[in-house]
Amino acid sequence: xxxxxxxxxxxxxxxxxxxxxxxxxxxxxxxxxxxxxxxxxxxxxxxxxxxxxxxxxxxxxxxxxxxxxxxxxxxxxxxxxxxxxxxxxxxxxxxxxxxxxxxxxxxxxxxxxxxxxxxxxxxxxxxxxxxxxxxxxxxxxxxxxxxxxxxxxxxxxxxxxxxxxxxxxxxxxxxxxxxxxxxxxxxxxxxxxxxxxxxxxxxxxxxxxxxxxxxxxxxxxxxxxxxxxxxxxxxxxxxxxxxxxxxxxxxxxxxxxxxxxxxxxxxxxxxxxxxxxxxxxxxxxxxxxxxxxxxxxxxxxxxxxxxxxxxxxxxxxxxxxxxxxxxxxxxxxxxxxxxxxxxxxxxxxxxxxxxxxxxxxxxxxxxxxxxxxxxxxxxxxxxxxxxxxxxxxxxxxxxxxxxxxxxxxxxxxxxxxxxxxxxxxxxxxxxxxxxxxxxxxxxxxxxxxxxxxxxxxxxxxxxxxxxxxxxxxxxxxxxxxxxxxxxxxxxxxxxxxxxxxxxxxxxxxxxxxxxxxxxxxxxxxxxxxxxxxxxxxxxxxxxxxxxxxxxxxxxxxxxxxxxxxxxxxxxxxxxxxxxxxxxxxxxxxxxxxxxxxxxxxxxxxxxxxxxxxxxxxxxxxxxxxxxxxxxxxxxxxxxxxxxxxxxxxxxxxxx
Numbered sequence: 052x053x054x055x056x057x058x059x060x061x062x063x064x065x066x067x068x069x070x071x072x073x074x075x076x077x078x079x080x081x082x083x084x085x086x087x088x089x090x091x092x093x094x095x096x097x098x099x100x101x102x103x104x105x106x107x108x109x110x111x112x113x114x115x116x117x118x119x120x121x122x123x124x125x126x127x128x129x130x131x132x133x134x135x136x137x138x139x140x141x142x143x144x145x146x147x148x149x150x151x152x153x154x155x156x157x158x159x160x161x162x163x164x165x166x167x168x169x170x171x172x173x174x175x176x177x178x179x180x181x182x183x184x185x186x187x188x189x190x191x192x193x194x195x196x197x198x199x200x201x202x203x204x205x206x207x208x209x210x211x212x213x214x215x216x217x218x219x220x221x222x223x224x225x226x227x228x229x230x231x232x233x234x235x236x237x238x239x240x241x242x243x244x245x246x247x248x249x250x251x252x253x254x255x256x257x258x259x260x261x262x263x264x265x266x267x268x269x270x271x272x273x274x275x276x277x278x279x280x281x282x283x284x285x286x287x288x289x290x291x292x293x294x295x296x297x298x299x300x301x302x303x304x305x306x307x308x309x310x311x312x313x314x315x316x317x318x319x320x321x322x323x324x325x326x327x328x329x330x331x332x333x334x335x336x337x338x339x340x341x342x343x344x345x346x347x348x349x350x351x352x353x354x355x356x357x358x359x360x361x362x363x364x365x366x367x368x369x370x371x372x373x374x375x376x377x378x379x380x381x382x383x384x385x386x387x388x389x390x391x392x393x394x395x396x397x398x399x400x401x402x403x404x405x406x407x408x409x410x411x412x413x414x415x416x417x418x419x420x421x422x423x424x425x426x427x428x429x430x431x432x433x434x435x436x437x438x439x440x441x442x443x444x445x446x447x448x449x450x451x452x453x454x455x456x457x458x459x460x461x462x463x464x465x466x467x468x469x470x471x472x473x474x475x476x477x478x479x480x481x482x483x484x485x486x487x488x489x490x491x492x493x494x495x496x497x498x499x500x501x502x503x504x505x506x507x508x509x510x511x512x513x514x515x516x517x518x519x520x521x522x523x524x525x526x527x528x529x530x531x532x533x534x535x536x537x538x539x540x541x542x543x544x545x546x547x548x549x550x551x552x553x554x555x556x557x558x559x560x561x562x563x564x565x566x567x568x569x570x571x572x573x574x575x576x577x578x579x580x581x582x583x584x585x586x587x588x589x590x591x592x593x594x595x596x597x598x599x600x601x602x603x604x605x606x607x608x609x610x611x612x613x614x615x616x617x618x619x620x621x622x623x624x625x626x627x628x629x630x631x632x633x634x635x636x637x638x639x640x641x642x643x644x645x646x647x648x649x650x651x652x653x654x655x656x657x658x659x660x661x662x663x664x665x666x667x668x669x670x671x672x673x674x675x676x677x678x679x680x681x682x683x684x685x686x687x688x689x690x691x692x693x694x695x696x697x698x699x700x701x702x703x704x705x706x
């Protein structure tokens with residue numbers, strides 16, 4: 052009996068605490084600053100040509116009252132999205148519990164439980180990622196909406212701001228775009244088709260995939276039947292209606308463009324030039340570096356190459372190396388399915404794509420394209436009596452001395468480690484920092500093999516320094532920001548710094564252009580030989596693989612493209628999957644540059660080209676099996692004769 056009384060007292064105390072807390076939250080929400088649902092987040096984003104590609108909750112949307120929206124559309128939305136909308140206070144607790152149980156049983160997280168109020172609150176936010184901080188703020192906004200507005204006002208705001216695909220926001224705009232009529236005049240068939248789009252605008256827009264859209268329409272009609280809103284006969288008749296669409300598919304309907312928008316908002320927040328409150332009150336115009344042709348090329352390449360690879364993910368960035376502008380960005384395959392922006396949030400091991408930093412350091416510190424090291428299975432004795440036994444890909448070795456030129460072409464790991472230890476483990480870190488890498492790098496023997504983790508944005512930006520002939524520029528997405536009154540509150544100021552030697556960047560770029568030269572096949576093949584048939588222009592390119600990451604990064608004077616592919620759960624990759632990052636890279640850069648003239652670097656005055664035997668590093672002869680023009684700073688090339696000593700230079704060799 053005493054235990055029952057104690058439990059009863061505890062329950063009463065908990066109920067009182069809950070009531071007090073709820074009352075405080077309710078009072079703060081009800082009488083705190085009111086959310087202006089018609090003017091929240093009036094953000095406009097413009098591409099490099101000044102064309103709008105994103106218009107926040109306001110944009111050009113036509114706000115209409117709930118009474119002017121078809122009842123068919125209202126019912127279709129409520130019973131497909133949130134059938135308990137009029138009975139909950141912003142959170143459908145039974146639905147949350149039910150979906151959680153389903154997710155646990157199926158070991159999947161696809162079952163959602165967001166209410167219309169929660170989805171509307173989400174639309175009022177600047178960031179698009181799914182962080183706990185954002186989820187807490189969303190919950191608070193949903194609570195405020197429910198206390199400050201009626202259900203009709205919330206539903207009206209939701210229908211006026213949601214995404215109906217093809218860059219169309221709001222039901223009135225959607226009705227006019229798809230069917231050339233006002234939302235109040237929508238038929239049952241038209242309304243149920245439109246109501247299906249917001250769940251996944253890219254996938255369920257009938258202009259993108261009419262089969263998927265029709266399937267989604269059937270699901271919505273079935274929900275109306277299940278809730279006794281319409282009969283089965285009406286459902287069948289509606290499905291038989293042949294719809295004619297007035298609008299046309301827009302170029303901006305890209306599965307990846309929201310990742311660019313997300314990255315712009317992150318940069319905006321990092322700049323700290325305007326508060327979230329001011330944005331909500333006054334709005335912003337953000338002029339960005341987006342090149343829609345580049346974004347389209349990237350989007351198409353990802354779709355074409357990863358089709359059918361449901362779980363494999365990607366991140367990619369394109370940068371103009373001359374000014375640091377990020378002209379395209381993808382943080383995944385499809386933003387509607389995953390909002391995690393891997394291009395700016397995820398750090399991954401970069402593998403052998405790290406090696407160009409090492410080889411630049413080597414060129415500037417006395418080594419050259421003809422420098423040889425012995426490449427065979429090797430165990431290195433390190434400090435503290437540690438042993439390190441790296442291996443080449445596929446355990447393929449020349450078991451002989453090879454030149455730097457071939458080591459880069461074949462991505463020889465033994466050669467890279469020997470070069471690294473020859474220079475000293477700190478040397479590579481020094482040059483990585485010069486090139487703009489800010490993440491902490493460990494000074495260890497495996498550094499050239501990319502055991503460190505970097506974001507795609509940071510890593511591709513470092514390559515931009517090489518692509519810009521050694522001049523670093525700050526990578527950025529935002530060019531200019533104006534407030535609601537048209538006053539400029541921020542403008543990017545270009546800062547250039549010469550951090551690398553132009554002669555050595557030229558020599559390295561030439562060496563990296565050999566990685567897809569199929570004429571250089573010997574005991575193994577150039578690492579990018581598989582994409583050679585796709586390439587019509589000259590590029591410097593390097594690929595890299597770890598057990599869990601695939602990278603391809605390359606450039607010419609006009610653009611740098613970096614691509615990562617892999618799995619979010621760090622699943623081990625099969626050899627069959629090694630092709631994806633290379634093919635995305637090749638298709639992207641080729642499609643982007645298709646109508647542009649070929650461009651390459653002008654050879655510096657103090658650099659000379661010599662037809663070289665790539666096996667020995669000496670001047671080529673008629674007997675040389677592998678020969679090509681390699682580039683050297685004058686006075687270091689093979690066969691050089693000094694005017695003062697009249698002696699030929701000898702090629703530097705190391706064991």
